[in-house]
Amino acid sequence: MGIVNYLTFLITASIFVITPGLDTLFVLNKSVIFGKRSGIKASLGVNTGVLTHTLFAALGLSVLIAQSELIFTAVKYLGASYLIFTGIKSLRKPATFSENLPTENPNSKRKSDFWSGFLTNSLNPKVALFFMAFFPQFVTPEQLSSPLPFIILGVTYALIGVVWYLLLSVFAGNFSQKIKENPNVSLWINRVSGLLFILMGIQIAFT
DSSP: OOBOOHHHHHHHHHHHHHSOSHHHHHHHHHHHHHOHHHHHHHHHHHHHHHHHHHHHHHHTHHHHHHHOHHHHHHHHHHHHHHHHHHHHHHHTSOSSOOTTTTTSSHHHHHHHHHHHHHHHHHTOHHHHHHHHHHGGGGBOGGGTTOHHHHHHHHHHHHHHHHHHHHHHHHHHHTTHHHHHTOHHHHHHHHHHHHHHHHHHHHHHHTO
């Protein structure tokens, strides 16, 4: 199917996935503050974003983004703006939790967690450029124009991410209730995570 050194890809991709970064911070924030269900939804959203970048890479859109300064700049600032907006929302969250928070319109809340994770990953142009540089190393030269090997590698990468982030969500979600019982802890988590999101957004904007 045009793929070489698949085992090496699995090992390398796993290392990249478990390396702490923006997606890890996002999933941890959702899991600790709102519980493991929110973390699970955010995890699925993040890895759906991975599939979006996979589709872009397979169709050659990542190359277009990399070669077009206008398109790359537009995607870059859109992603940076979303991260900064997310950070500001975290900074403005109150220190206390409402008792109705876990049950208040749960379907809408879970959808919001999913789409937040999806947008956080999809609007990060660094991910598109990473896939464009990473995937071709495991594709035979004669198959570089075929979307199939890119899709297989992207789905594999997303599955590794789903397993890792689900484990992370369950682990971090176990601390959710303790966090809710301590307003000071929740306040500082919101401040730290909000500040990190803003800094990441600024970093992307000036890349």
